[in-house]
Amino acid sequence: MDRPVHLTNIFDPVSTPAQAILELSWLVLWICAGIFVIVVVLLTYILIRFRRRRADTDEPPQVYGSNQIELAWTVIPLLTVVVLFLVTARTIRAVQNVVPSAEALHVTIVGHQWWWEIRYPTLGIVTANEVHVPVSDRARPQPTFLRLESVDVAHSFWVPRLAGKTDVIPNRDNYMWIEPFEVGLYLGQCAEYCGTQHANMLLRVMVHTRDDFERWVTAQQQPPVRDLSVQAGRDLFQATACVNCHTVRETVANGTFGPDLSHLMSRGTLGAGVVDNTPHNLQAWMQNPQHLKPGNLMPDMKLTPQELEHIVAYLATLK
Amino acid sequence: MAFAESPLAQPQAETPRLPLLVQLHDWVVTVDHKRLGIMYICTGLLFFAVAGLEASIMRWQLAFPNHDVVSPAVFNRLFTMHGTTMVFLVGMPLILGLANYLIPLMIGARDLAFPRLNAFGFWLSLFGGALLYFSYLGGEGLTGAGTAPDVGWFAYAPLTERAFSRGHSTDYWILSLLVGGIGSVATSINIVTTVVCMRCQGMTLARMPLFVWMLLVVAGMILLIMPPLTAAQIMLLLDRYLGARFFDTQAGGSALLWQHFFWIFGHPEVYVLMLPGFAAASEIIPVFSRKPMFGYAAMVGATLAIAFIGMGVWAHHMFTVGMSTMANTFFAASTMLIAVPTGIKIFNWLATMYGGKIRFATPMLFCTGFLFQFLCAGLTGIMLAAPPFDWQLSDSYFVVAHFHYVLIGGLLFTIFAAIYYWFPKATGKMLSETLGQWHFWLLVIGFNLTFGPQHIAGILGMPRRIYTYAPGRGWELWNLLSSVGVAFQALAVLCFVWNVIRALRQGPPAGDDPWDAWTLEWTTTSPPPEYNFETLPEVQSRRPLWDLKHPHDPDWHHE
Numbered sequence: 001m002d003r004p005v006h007l008t009n010i011f012d013p014v015s016t017p018a019q020a021i022l023e024l025s026w027l028v029l030w031i032c033a034g035i036f037v038i039v040v041v042l043l044t045y046i047l048i049r050f051r052r053r054r055a056d057t058d059e060p061p062q063v064y065g066s067n068q069i070e071l072a073w074t075v076i077p078l079l080t081v082v083v084l085f086l087v088t089a090r091t092i093r094a095v096q097n098v099v100p101s102a103e104a105l106h107v108t109i110v111g112h113q114w115w116w117e118i119r120y121p122t123l124g125i126v127t128a129n130e131v132h133v134p135v136s137d138r139a140r141p142q143p144t145f146l147r148l149e150s151v152d153v154a155h156s157f158w159v160p161r162l163a164g165k166t167d168v169i170p171n172r173d174n175y176m177w178i179e180p181f182e183v184g185l186y187l188g189q190c191a192e193y194c195g196t197q198h199a200n201m202l203l204r205v206m207v208h209t210r211d212d213f214e215r216w217v218t219a220q221q222q223p224p225v226r227d228l229s230v231q232a233g234r235d236l237f238q239a240t241a242c243v244n245c246h247t248v249r250e251t252v253a254n255g256t257f258g259p260d261l262s263h264l265m266s267r268g269t270l271g272a273g274v275v276d277n278t279p280h281n282l283q284a285w286m287q288n289p290q291h292l293k294p295g296n297l298m299p300d301m302k303l304t305p306q307e308l309e310h311i312v313a314y315l316a317t318l319k
Numbered sequence: 320m321a322f323a324e325s326p327l328a329q330p331q332a333e334t335p336r337l338p339l340l341v342q343l344h345d346w347v348v349t350v351d352h353k354r355l356g357i358m359y360i361c362t363g364l365l366f367f368a369v370a371g372l373e374a375s376i377m378r379w380q381l382a383f384p385n386h387d388v389v390s391p392a393v394f395n396r397l398f399t400m401h402g403t404t405m406v407f408l409v410g411m412p413l414i415l416g417l418a419n420y421l422i423p424l425m426i427g428a429r430d431l432a433f434p435r436l437n438a439f440g441f442w443l444s445l446f447g448g449a450l451l452y453f454s455y456l457g458g459e460g461l462t463g464a465g466t467a468p469d470v471g472w473f474a475y476a477p478l479t480e481r482a483f484s485r486g487h488s489t490d491y492w493i494l495s496l497l498v499g500g501i502g503s504v505a506t507s508i509n510i511v512t513t514v515v516c517m518r519c520q521g522m523t524l525a526r527m528p529l530f531v532w533m534l535l536v537v538a539g540m541i542l543l544i545m546p547p548l549t550a551a552q553i554m555l556l557l558d559r560y561l562g563a564r565f566f567d568t569q570a571g572g573s574a575l576l577w578q579h580f581f582w583i584f585g586h587p588e589v590y591v592l593m594l595p596g597f598a599a600a601s602e603i604i605p606v607f608s609r610k611p612m613f614g615y616a617a618m619v620g621a622t623l624a625i626a627f628i629g630m631g632v633w634a635h636h637m638f639t640v641g642m643s644t645m646a647n648t649f650f651a652a653s654t655m656l657i658a659v660p661t662g663i664k665i666f667n668w669l670a671t672m673y674g675g676k677i678r679f680a681t682p683m684l685f686c687t688g689f690l691f692q693f694l695c696a697g698l699t700g701i702m703l704a705a706p707p708f709d710w711q712l713s714d715s716y717f718v719v720a721h722f723h724y725v726l727i728g729g730l731l732f733t734i735f736a737a738i739y740y741w742f743p744k745a746t747g748k749m750l751s752e753t754l755g756q757w758h759f760w761l762l763v764i765g766f767n768l769t770f771g772p773q774h775i776a777g778i779l780g781m782p783r784r785i786y787t788y789a790p791g792r793g794w795e796l797w798n799l800l801s802s803v804g805v806a807f808q809a810l811a812v813l814c815f816v817w818n819v820i821r822a823l824r825q826g827p828p829a830g831d832d833p834w835d836a837w838t839l840e841w842t843t844t845s846p847p848p849e850y851n852f853e854t855l856p857e858v859q860s861r862r863p864l865w866d867l868k869h870p871h872d873p874d875w876h877h878e
Contacts, residue, residue: 007793008780010711021707028705032698039694042669047687050608052676059869060676064877065614073666074617074659081655088655088705089648095707096644113483148641153478154574156639156714160780164710167640169575170477170568174641187792191639191714191782193471195478196391199785273789295391 008160008187014207015162016136016143016179017095024091031084095164098143098177105133105144111155111168111190114197114296115259115272125220126247128259129272131205134213136179142210143179153195159188159205167192180207189273196295202273223250224262225317233314236307245298248318258298264318271296279316283308350434351849352419355441357745359416360738362445363409369452370404371812373397375805378769382802384790394786395469396488400451402472403492406588407499408448410726413734414595415444415506418534420745422510424840424847425528427519427856432512440505447499454491468492471784473585474555476566476577481559490559493552500545500552507545510538519839520857526878528838528861529612532619533598536626537591543630544587551580575640582633590629593725594622596733597664600686603740604668606836607683608675611862611874614667621660621667628657638706639713647706654704661697665690680834681755685736688763692728696721699774714784717777723770735762735815742819743833747845748826754818758811765807772797837862 013019100106109131110117118127136142148157150170157176158165166176180186190201208216234251237243243253249262267277271293275281284291286308289298303311337345346354377397380388389397419437423430431437451468458466468488470479479489514535518527527535555577557563564570566577605612612618634642634650642650668690677683699721703709712718735758743749776797781788788794832841841864843852860866860874 009793010778010780018711021711024705025702025708025711028702028708032701036694036698039665039669040691043690043694046669046672047677050672050675050677052609052678056676058676059609060674062611062872062874062877063613063670063674064611065617066670069670070614070617070663070667074663077659077662081658084701084705085652085655088651088707091705091707092644092647092651095710096647153483154475158714158780158782160711164707165639165713166710169640171571171574172568172641188780189782189785193395193475193478193714193784195483196395196469198395199391199787 010160013161014180014182014184014186016181017163017177018161020091020094021164024087027087028084031080035080100145100177101141101143103140103142104177105142106147107131107133107144108147108149109157109168111148111150111152111157111194111201113152113195114190114201114293116157116201116203117151117259120217123217123221125217126260127220127263128267129202129204129269130267131203132213132216133178133180133205133207134210135183135207136181138181141179143177145175145177148174148176154192155190155194155201156192157188157203158191159186159203161186162188162205165191178205180205183207183209197293200272200274200293200296202269204268204273219266220263224248225319227314227317230310230314230317233310233312237311237314240301240303240307240311241299242301242311261315261318264315266319279312282315283312286312350430350438352423352431352434352437353745353847353849353851355437356416356418356420359412359419359441359444362441362448363412363416366404366408366412366448368812370401370409371809373401373404375809377401378802378805380786381788381798383799384788384795386787389786391786392469395471395784396467398784399468399471399492403451403468403496404448405726406472406592407496408444408451410592410730411499411503412444414534414537414592415440415503417595417599417734417737417741418510418538419506421741421840422513422531422534423517424744424843424851425531425838426514426517426522427839427852427858428513428517429851429855431509432517433509436505437509440502440509443502443505444499447495447497447502450498451491451495454488454495458488458491459486473581474577475581476555476574477568477572479555479559479577480567480569482567482569490556493556497549497552500549503541504545507538507541510534511542514538519855522858525616526858526861529601529615529618530598530838533594533601533622536622537594537598540587540591540594540626540629544584544591547580548584551577551584554580575637578637578640579634582636583630586633586636587626587629589722589725590625592730594625596689596730597622599733599737599740600668600689602838603682603686603736604671606740606834607678607680607686608672609678610671610675611837611865612667613670613673614663615861615878617663618667621663624660625657628653628660632657635704635706635709638709651704651706655701658697658701658704665694665697680739681750681752681759682736682740682834684756684759685732685739688759689729689732689736692724692732692766696724696729699724712777714782715777716773716781716783719783720770720773720777723773727766727770732762735759740834741840742822743829744840744845744847746823746826747829748822749829749833750818750822750826754814754821758814758818761807761811761814765804765809765811768804768807769801770804772800776801832864835868837864839863 013022106122108119108121116129118131133144134142148166148168150168155168156165157168162178162180163176166174184207186205188203190198238252243255245255245257247254247260270277270281270285274293380386380394454467470484470489514531554565558565558567564572566572568574601612632654635654638647703712739750739755776794779793781794829845831845839856860878862874866873
């Protein structure tokens with residue numbers, strides 16, 4: 001990749017719907033630029049040409065209107081609007097009326113205050129804040145269809161280089177699709193105000209080659225790593241209230257309020273993008289969850305330093 | 320013509336100064352439309368300072384990535400209060416204040432139709448605003464969660480439900496808007512009645528100043544849009560306190576229902592705020608171009624068209640909520656259609672200036688700024704009207720830039736134009752041209768520096784309402800420029816404040832008609848007496864003073 005991976009520029013699409021939107025956007029932009037130039041030139045000319053010269057106190061000729069001219073600047077804009085509307089309507093249909101093909105991947109995105117739950121219902125995978133999808137190519141199109149749900153308030157799923165945003169609304173299922181044609185990491189974030197930590201709901205979409213995607217799926221489908229050297233931490237984890245909100249598969253931890261931790265260390269960030277996911281940051285996060293992301297809904301578990309060390313050691317093995 | 324011989328044209332005898340307490344008492348008990356108008360405008364300007372301060376803190380927070388000036392909770396309260404204040408406590412009082420002060424003078428009436436209702440409306444608006452700001456003290460409530468409201472100015476459900484918004488801060492938001500809304504409806508009824516029933520002899524609807532026409536349309540719109548907002552507020556109160564489930568999604572309620580209710584108020588509200596700006600420009604541009612308004616009938620028609628179409632575009636705020644293809648297409652069409660009457664207005668203003676002898680006094684300068692900036696606002700509006708483009712731009716900083724170009728670059732500039740234009744009438748003193756020019760140029764620089772770069776931040780993927788952002792997203796420069804612009808805007812406002820204080824203390828006397836203008840308010844003294852006109856005027860054209868000044872070529876030969 002020669003371009004920086006972090007840019008979220010809508011003028012740099014790498015996915016079919018974002019590309020379709022950009023093509024329409026250029027047309028709209030050019031029409032608007034044309035109108036802008038015409039009006040600004042006219043206005044500037046009038047301001048300079050018809051400014052009052054000093055000591056000129058005569059009134060200019062009084063003109064009250066002209067039906068022909070007024071008709072002209074009603075009809076011409078009207079025709080422009082009709083053209084603009086027809087092209088827009090075509091793009092709306094092209095992006096919105098797409099039916100999933102047989103080979104399409106289905107992913108369910110669930111908005112939470114203030115993180116994203118990512119579910120692959122056909123693959124049996126649950127993760128958080130990172131969407132992994134295979135790349136598409138013209139010979140073998142591989143779109144991904146997203147079903148958007150919310151468990152609490154309204155959010156909005158927006159990864160500018162892949163597609164326009166779609167709101168994630170409780171008690172309503174929304175759908176959108178992406179079809180990325182370049183491998184890489186694409187960022188986005190929640191675009192509908194959803195409360196205190198609206199700013200820290202980062203979305204990371206990893207577009208893999210098909211082989212890499214298969215490898216990722218296989219890894220995620222494995223049961224969590226069982227490392228006997230951290231048995232103490234594992235026991236402690238299962239004995240605290242952590243398990244009420246978090247899931248680690250094949251343990252007593254089956255909460256669904258917080259992110260699934262079965263493969264915690266396979267993810268890049270903590271707290272939906274506030275810090276990199278390292279054992280050090282994990283310890284800082286657990287020591288005082290309100291410090292790194294004030295207002296987030298994870299309570300301070302009041303762990304002793306020793307307990308903390310054990311649990312972090314255990315979680316750090318969940319690759 | 321009756322007003323020509325009016326003895327009121329002579330300066331009034333100096334009256335002895337009353338004690339301060341008596342003067343204040345007079346202001347509190349007044350039912351005079353001019354005093355209420357001035358109080359509305361002062362209320363609007365006071366809240367403008369407060370909301371501007373809130374915005375400055377937000378810009379300081381966002382000037383640098385990961386900047387830590389205020390906590391996330393405080394930031395969220397700041398943008399909620401900033402937006403709510405600017406729309407309901409700055410925009411509404413300013414436009415209602417101008418309407419209050421000018422309409423009776425322009426149609427040759429002695430007051431509004433219901434002076435006491437007028438006072439009632441003003442005090443409701445003021446106390447509604449006070450109630451909103453009292454939330455800083457009282458919002459915490461018994462269950463303890465935050466102080467001022469933090470749900471955003473359009474308060475999307477279900478964030479406003481008790482599960483997500485504890486304490487009383489949201490209740491203050493609901494109740495203060497409810498109270499202020501009743502005030503706006505009262506004043507609108509008053510404006511409609513006054514314009515329909517109290518025009519002077521000879522002033523047919525077709526001879527009304529465009530300002531009055533547009534404010535009549537605005538008052539009609541307020542009467543149509545306030546009820547849905549009020550209904551939604553009451554439904555939300557029922558949800559919060561009596562266990563209703565209108566918007567409670569966890570009990571089967573609908574989040575979208577709120578959005579429909581809010582925007583069927585909220586979008587026409589934009590035109591309610593913007594049309595008075597057009598109204599002021601339609602009075603000021605002709606006077607300083609020394610020509611009558613080009614295409615009077617088309618201007619009235621375009622105003623009615625904007626109002627009518629404007630009632631059917633609300634869901635363009637909801638292109639991203641997953642509406643059907645049909646709904647998206649319909650609202651794209653209606654929204655784009657608005658561009659046509661708006662375009663007619665812009666071209667008519669240009670045609671008015673074309674062939675004129677334009678004098679760049681401060682009011683005209685502000686109107687020129689308005690024309691440039693409102694053009695930008697209109698064009699970004701067309702971009703947002705195309706749903707696919709909107710799927711990218713909605714809820715990003717591009718939208719923030721767009722509506723600030725509408726409401727600051729468009730509305731606020733025309734409000735300042737109006738204040739510079741009618742201040743001499745209201746006070747009898749002239750504002751300083753030098754300070755006015757400073758005010759204008761600093762505001763043009765500051766405004767464009769603040770909101771221009773926000774278009775780019777939005778295109779680069781920056782969502783609105785975030786209290787912080789990480790470095791490396793390409794947003795740093797645009798945010799820094801945006802924050803620097805605030806300093807220029809603050810200086811501009813200081814120039815204005817100083818200009819007003821200075822003019823009130825030592826401004827040169829204005830005389831009755833300092834701008835050589837044409838409408839009825841310039842026939843009476845500055846400031847006008849309590850009864851406005853000694854004998855009610857009689858008009859024969861749209862520009863009664865032109866007829867008077869040019870008896871050989873009066874307007875009624877041409878209309």
